[in-house]
Amino acid sequence: MRHEPLTQIRRDHAETIEDTWYAVARARAVPRARPLALRRFGRDLALFRGADGRIAAVDAACPHRGADLAAGRVVDGALQCPYHGFRFAPDGRCVAAPCEGRAFRIPAELAARTWPVREAHGFVWLWWGAPRDVYPEPFWPDGMPDREGWRTATGALEWDVPLTLAIESNLDIHHTPFAHRRVTPGLGHRLDPYEARLDGDTIYSGGTLRRDDERPWDGRSGLGITLNCHFPALIFGEFRGGRLLVAMAPIDVTRTALLFRYHLDVPVIGGLLARLAVWSELRLVQPDDLAQQRAAARSGLPLHACRFVPSDRAIVLWYSLYRRRLAAQRAAVPRS
Ligand code: FES
Numbered sequence: 001m002r003h004e005p006l007t008q009i010r011r012d013h014a015e016t017i018e019d020t021w022y023a024v025a026r027a028r029a030v031p032r033a034r035p036l037a038l039r040r041f042g043r044d045l046a047l048f049r050g051a052d053g054r055i056a057a058v059d060a061a062c063p064h065r066g067a068d069l070a071a072g073r074v075v076d077g078a079l080q081c082p083y084h085g086f087r088f089a090p091d092g093r094c095v096a097a098p099c100e101g102r103a104f105r106i107p108a109e110l111a112a113r114t115w116p117v118r119e120a121h122g123f124v125w126l127w128w129g130a131p132r133d134v135y136p137e138p139f140w141p142d143g144m145p146d147r148e149g150w151r152t153a154t155g156a157l158e159w160d161v162p163l164t165l166a167i168e169s170n171l172d173i174h175h176t177p178f179a180h181r182r183v184t185p186g187l188g189h190r191l192d193p194y195e196a197r198l199d200g201d202t203i204y205s206g207g208t209l210r211r212d213d214e215r216p217w218d219g220r221s222g223l224g225i226t227l228n229c230h231f232p233a234l235i236f237g238e239f240r241g242g243r244l245l246v247a248m249a250p251i252d253v254t255r256t257a258l259l260f261r262y263h264l265d266v267p268v269i270g271g272l273l274a275r276l277a278v279w280s281e282l283r284l285v286q287p288d289d290l291a292q293q294r295a296a297a298r299s300g301l302p303l304h305a306c307r308f309v310p311s312d313r314a315i316v317l318w319y320s321l322y323r324r325r326l327a328a329q330r331a332a333v334p335r336s
């Protein structure tokens with residue numbers, strides 16, 4: 001694991017926060033008969049369903065001679081390598097080595113490396129950190145439906161920017177009237193009132209985008225938005241009539257996978273609107289975000305050189321927590 005100066009963390013995403021769940025894929029993306037190839041945390045993984053339907057994750061490099069397990073298929077609940085047909089159970093054990101015959105005693109070292117995964121709320125969650133006997137449940141915010149419903153829709157995409165920049169973008173309320181003016185015409189530019197605070201592992205932030213009439217807020221006008229972050233990489237929030245959730249995970253140090261879900265509390269047409277919201281995220285909103293985040297990544301502007309303003313407070317809180325967690329992580333793991 002690389003250890004870079006903290007000033008580089010916006011650009012390089014040098015270290016990943018450990019000992020937590022990351023949502024890495026939609027559960028429906030893992031079929032029964034074949035594995036899902038997935039690159040996360042800089043590793044090539046193969047996800048597959050065992051005989052009981054539960055999802056398992058292994059390193060895609062076959063422990064026999066390195067062929068791609070993600071290109072194999074699932075046979076009797078075990079993942080079969082496409083090269084010599086060795087089969088690996090969900091716990092990584094090799095359960096068949098056809099070239100050696102059934103009587104062969106398969107050595108224990110001939111095992112695929114496994115990663116703890118859970119299927120919950122329609123997503124696959126991967127535990128990135130030290131293995132445990134008992135794992136906590138993946139965090140899920142109150143009020144967000146935990147599966148596709150008739151007022152709920154889910155989407156997935158990948159950004160070629162580091163996780164830190166993707167998180168910045170999704171914790172940022174005040175870019176909306178500028179970066180997304182195509183989909184939010186007429187939205188006020190002033191973020192007032194606004195507050196952001198840290199409570200345990202969660203950053204709560206919320207504010208109202210309104211026209212700047214140089215008067216105190218009247219308590220009604222504008223668009224209220226909350227954007228909260230369950231540290232490190234799950235953002236959830238509310239806006240008028242709906243909720244959204246964005247769950248992120250690093251593909252590697254320069255790329256990020258994003259899963260997002262919209263829930264629209266609108267009778268009859270809520271489902272249609274939720275699907276429309278996902279479509280507009282994919283086609284209109286996220287490309288505008290990505291353009292600016294790519295520029296920020298290219299600029300190499302380090303964290304210490306960013307001139308944050310009060311409306312950036314949620315992002316500042318995120319980085320301060322990141323800084324503390326990295327320090328604790330480094331203290332806990334002897335550096336090589
Ligand atoms: S490399 Fe996978 S079975 Fe030989």
Ligand SMILES: [Fe+2]
Binds near residue numbers: 175176179180285289
């Ligand atoms: Fe955005």
